[in-house]
Amino acid sequence: MYLRTKGLLSILRFNPALYETFNSFNHYQYDQCRNLVKVRLKWVKNRTLDHIIDTHTDLKAAYLLKDAINRSSTGFLTSKSINDWQKLLGLTVPTLRFIRRYPTLFEEFPHPKYPSLPCFRLTNIAKTLQAQEQSIFQTHEADTVQRLCRVLMMTKNKSVPLQSLHPLKWDLGLPDDFDKALVMKYPDHFRLGKGSNGLLCLKLAQWREEYAVSELQKSNENTVLGSGEYRQFKRGQTALAFTMSFPRGYGAQKKVKAWMEEFQKLPYISPYEDSRGIDPNSDLMEKRVVGVLHEFLSLSIYKKTKRNYLRSLREELNLPHKFTRIFTRYPGIFYLSLKCKTTTVALREGYRRGKLVNPHPLTSLREKFYHVMRTGLIYRSKGVGLLPQLDNLVSDAEDEMDQEMSEEEEFESGDESFEEGTSEEEVDSGED
Numbered sequence: 011m012y013l014r015t016k017g018l019l020s021i022l023r024f025n026p027a028l029y030e031t032f033n034s035f036n037h038y039q040y041d042q043c044r045n046l047v048k049v050r051l052k053w054v055k056n057r058t059l060d061h062i063i064d065t066h067t068d069l070k071a072a073y074l075l076k077d078a079i080n081r082s083s084t085g086f087l088t089s090k091s092i093n094d095w096q097k098l099l100g101l102t103v104p105t106l107r108f109i110r111r112y113p114t115l116f117e118e119f120p121h122p123k124y125p126s127l128p129c130f131r132l133t134n135i136a137k138t139l140q141a142q143e144q145s146i147f148q149t150h151e152a153d154t155v156q157r158l159c160r161v162l163m164m165t166k167n168k169s170v171p172l173q174s175l176h177p178l179k180w181d182l183g184l185p186d187d188f189d190k191a192l193v194m195k196y197p198d199h200f201r202l203g204k205g206s207n208g209l210l211c212l213k214l215a216q217w218r219e220e221y222a223v224s225e226l227q228k229s230n231e232n233t234v235l236g237s238g239e240y241r242q243f244k245r246g247q248t249a250l251a252f253t254m255s256f257p258r259g260y261g262a263q264k265k266v267k268a269w270m271e272e273f274q275k276l277p278y279i280s281p282y283e284d285s286r287g288i289d290p291n292s293d294l295m296e297k298r299v300v301g302v303l304h305e306f307l308s309l310s311i312y313k314k315t316k317r318n319y320l321r322s323l324r325e326e327l328n329l330p331h332k333f334t335r336i337f338t339r340y341p342g343i344f345y346l347s348l349k350c351k352t353t354t355v356a357l358r359e360g361y362r363r364g365k366l367v368n369p370h371p372l373t374s375l376r377e378k379f380y381h382v383m384r385t386g387l388i389y390r391s392k393g394v395g396l397l398p399q400l401d402n403l404v405s406d407a408e409d410e411m412d413q414e415m416s417e418e419e420e421f422e423s424g425d426e427s428f429e430e431g432t433s434e435e436e437v438d439s440g441e442d
Contacts, residue, residue, distance in 0.1 A: 112387060154184060178315065345357075
């Protein structure tokens with residue numbers, strides 16, 4: 011039944027009129043009205059996730075600097091060229107001060123022609139980590155191609171402006187030159203072209219039905235205990251439920267439990283399905299928006315991204331103007347962090363005890379990169395002379411990081427109180 015339905019959907023996809031008619035007799039026949047219980051929730055800080063986001067801010071900035079040096083035709087960057095990059099890198103300190111913190115990654119030397127001008131190139135260990143990263147990209151290229159295809163498949167026109175995709179390279183685990191390398195190597199998957207707004211876009215060359223299965227569907231299909239429920243879902247007899255992990259103090263509230271029970275009973279709409287037949291002001295559309303955001307964060311290798319990056323894709327993903335309220339409205343699914351003078355949204359189910367549940371190979375390499383950074387920060391007075399000892403120090407740093415995360419989790423498991431005076435509206439209205 012499920013396979014026949016998938017085949018019919020793939021045929022109807024190319025005939026919008028027939029597709030809309032089919033939808034009207036399918037799960038969109040649900041009474042599309044506002045009947046969910048209204049519950050006003052306080053924002054609650056999660057120190058463990060905040061700590062992860064805090065460390066990733068510096069890690070990402072160092073990675074961006076590493077990629078910039080790698081792209082440079084001279085093999086180095088001058089202090090003058092990076093002087094205005096502070097906001098671009100998301101730093102709270104000047105770029106020159108930041109890059110000097112990590113002599114284990116960036117070697118400082120005088121310019122060949124202008125001795126008073128400081129320059130920075132990659133150290134040998136940074137080059138080694140760069141080579142390991144390229145090896146991971148090659149080994150897992152098929153996974154990268156599929157992830158990028160699925161992002162495009164969720165959009166209305168099956169295309170995304172490159173200016174919106176480039177900031178997401180870090181979150182989606184894309185190579186630095188993905189817009190050139192992948193397009194040239196996979197012309198049957200991607201192509202470049204101008205959108206209706208005149209911007210250069212990455213477009214899906216061909217719809218791939220085998221990719222059009224959401225992570226929520228996969229997790230339910232692969233769960234032995236939930237296999238019976240998933241068979242019922244495929245027959246249209248039940249709805250898929252999102253994994254919920256509430257902050258302390260929420261789960262016991264009767265209104266919250268009643269609200270979530272009604273929400274979970276709503277039909278689940280795959281983010282890869284056409285949503286034109288849904289009333290934009292209905293509860294069904296709200297659940298569809300939750301599904302789209304859940305899928306997008308699931309496709310990111312860290313299960314998180316900045317809120318502004320999602321805003322830049324609002325029209326492409328067919329999200330409402332005030333879609334960011336979803337993050338504070340469903341705290342059992344999402345966590346909104348205000349760390350590092352920006353707003354980051356994370357998928358709660360992606361983390362357990364301060365670590366990713368299913369880490370991508372790239373995240374493991376970036377952990378090693380971060381340990382090298384920490385070593386350089388702690389022993390920066392010794393600088394390059396410490397480099398031969400890094401292999402031993404990395405293991406010590408990993409043990410130290412595990413201990414830190416364990417302490418953060420222990421602190422988090424205590425009585426977590428509501429942040430009084432920090433309402434849903436105040437969190438949602440914060441500027442990135």
